[in-house]
Amino acid sequence: MIxxxxxxxxxxxxxxxxxxxxxxxFGASCAQEQAIEVxxxxxLLAFLAADEHKxxxxxxxxxxxxxxxxxxxxxxxxxKKLPELPGFRQEFSISxxxxxxxxxxLGAVPLASNTLFGRVYxxxxxxxxxxxxSFNVHSIGPGEPFRAxxxxxxxxxxxSLIFVNADHSEIFSRYQQYYSRPSRTxxxxxxxxxxxxxxxxxxxQDHAFDxxxxxxxxxxxxxxxxxxxxxxRSDEIILFSAHHDHIGIRxxxxxxxxxxxxxxxxxxxTAVIQLAHHFASQPTPERSIYFxxxxxxxxxxxxxxxxxxxxxxxxxxxxxNIEMIGKPAVSGPNSAWITGYERSTFGQILTDSAPDSIYTxxxxxxxxxxxxxxSDNRTLARLGVPAHSISTTPIDVDPxxxxxxxxxxxxxLYHLNNTIxxxxxxxxxxxxxxxxxxxxxxxTVD
Numbered sequence: 140m141i142x143x144x145x146x147x148x149x150x151x152x153x154x155x156x157x158x159x160x161x162x163x164x165f166g167a168s169c170a171q172e173q174a175i176e177v178x179x180x181x182x183l184l185a186f187l188a189a190d191e192h193k194x195x196x197x198x199x200x201x202x203x204x205x206x207x208x209x210x211x212x213x214x215x216x217x218x219k220k221l222p223e224l225p226g227f228r229q230e231f232s233i234s235x236x237x238x239x240x241x242x243x244x245l246g247a248v249p250l251a252s253n254t255l256f257g258r259v260y261x262x263x264x265x266x267x268x269x270x271x272x273s274f275n276v277h278s279i280g281p282g283e284p285f286r287a288x289x290x291x292x293x294x295x296x297x298x299s300l301i302f303v304n305a306d307h308s309e310i311f312s313r314y315q316q317y318y319s320r321p322s323r324t325x326x327x328x329x330x331x332x333x334x335x336x337x338x339x340x341x342x343x344q345d346h347a348f349d350x351x352x353x354x355x356x357x358x359x360x361x362x363x364x365x366x367x368x369x370x371x372r373s374d375e376i377i378l379f380s381a382h383h384d385h386i387g388i389r390x391x392x393x394x395x396x397x398x399x400x401x402x403x404x405x406x407x408x409t410a411v412i413q414l415a416h417h418f419a420s421q422p423t424p425e426r427s428i429y430f431x432x433x434x435x436x437x438x439x440x441x442x443x444x445x446x447x448x449x450x451x452x453x454x455x456x457x458x459x460n461i462e463m464i465g466k467p468a469v470s471g472p473n474s475a476w477i478t479g480y481e482r483s484t485f486g487q488i489l490t491d492s493a494p495d496s497i498y499t500x501x502x503x504x505x506x507x508x509x510x511x512x513x514s515d516n517r518t519l520a521r522l523g524v525p526a527h528s529i530s531t532t533p534i535d536v537d538p539x540x541x542x543x544x545x546x547x548x549x550x551x552l553y554h555l556n557n558t559i560x561x562x563x564x565x566x567x568x569x570x571x572x573x574x575x576x577x578x579x580x581x582x583t584v585d
Contacts, residue, residue, distance in 0.1 A: 180413060180559065187383070190399065197359075209364040209432050212416070218430060233359045245337055259354055262354060305337065377457055389542075409559070436514065459527070469533045473497050477502060478514070488569065500565065
């Protein structure tokens with residue numbers, strides 16, 4: 140039994156469900172899957188989604204407590220630590236730059252701080268019209284499509300200064316409010332991209348300009364949690380993953396300000412832990428099995444980005460990224476959908492994995508939501524890995540998504556537990572080496 144301090148609400152639900160008896164839905168297969176029990180699933184989810192963790196936001200002290208809990212579970216399961224790591228926490232740093240002050244002039248007009256925003260990764264920068272050879276200069280002129288030009292120019296990998304015509308002042312103001320957030324990076328980069336709202340008739344080719352920006356830099360420590368089961372084939376890896384961070388404290392609704400993230404994504408982390416215990420209790424697998432919970436998915440996928448740089452992606456045969464499996468799909472319980480189904484044969488393998496089972500896997504029913512790009516699988520898919528997210532939540536109508544109402548008591552625990560067992564069963568063909576999904580073409584992943 141796992142013993143941790145919990146809120147009164149968490150204890151209540153844990154006790155209720157821990158004393159219930161549940162019938163297994165997979166009949167004779169139960170004898171092979173005793174490690175995946177609803178009581179353990181309940182205990183794990185209750186701890187991960189507890190109020191004490193204040194929504195598990197990256198950079199918080201509470202998320203460290205959660206990471207240590209996951210590491211403890213990996214250790215108890217008997218997983219091995221990743222090479223070169225002293226423990227199960229895979230730590231890395233991220234630098235955050237917040238623009239503190241901007242000053243200068245455009246022609247004869249002083250620069251106002253609310254007429255500038257950008258992605259700045261320098262302690263300070265000083266750009267003038269006499270130095271235009273050291274950075275790119277672009278413009279968004281009157282009548283040009285602002286959104287399209289912004290998307291094109293903001294992705295620049297070179298230092299760039301973009302002057303925006305005053306005709307775009309209204310939409311510029313909306314973007315300025317949103318993009319005034321800190322810029323974050325894991326690397327030493329020189330790709331400052333700055334947008335400036337220019338005065339009427341200002342032309343950088345004809346008018347002098349002087350731009351000075353000063354930032355406040357903060358270093359943050361983050362950590363994934365990772366472990367593995369060595370297989371007979373050390374260079375072939377099956378990866379199970381989920382993100383353990385959530386969105387933290389939000390605007391209070393009826394006195395509740397904690398976004399517990401029970402479904403998003405304590406449910407996925409619960410699955411990864413249960414799968415680690417389950418497969419660690421089995422004979423040595425043919426292929427090696429990695430179990431990872433990522434940090435900072437909600438902030439841009441920094442955890443999965445860092446992890447992807449520590450391994451050879453060509454050795455990862457498949458990635459089971461588990462995302463929000465605590466609620467039954469629209470098609471009913473005992474079913475799950477797979478993002479990017481058409482991009483490799485991964486989904487078809489899962490669909491065909493257990494034709495006699497009452498559990499089914501099918502293609503993502505929400506193609507317009509671009510869910511393939513909205514979780515940690517995207518990072519690995521960009522490297523050619525058959526990396527897909529498995530989910531069950533009716534995301535288009537879910538009232539709790541990214542809300543403080545995403546609580547433990549909204550989760551269907553038996554559906555969650557059955558989904559974990561179904562994933563364990565469906566993965567066996569890949570783990571045994573009998574099935575290998577086709578690779579994803581990196582050129583098709585934005």
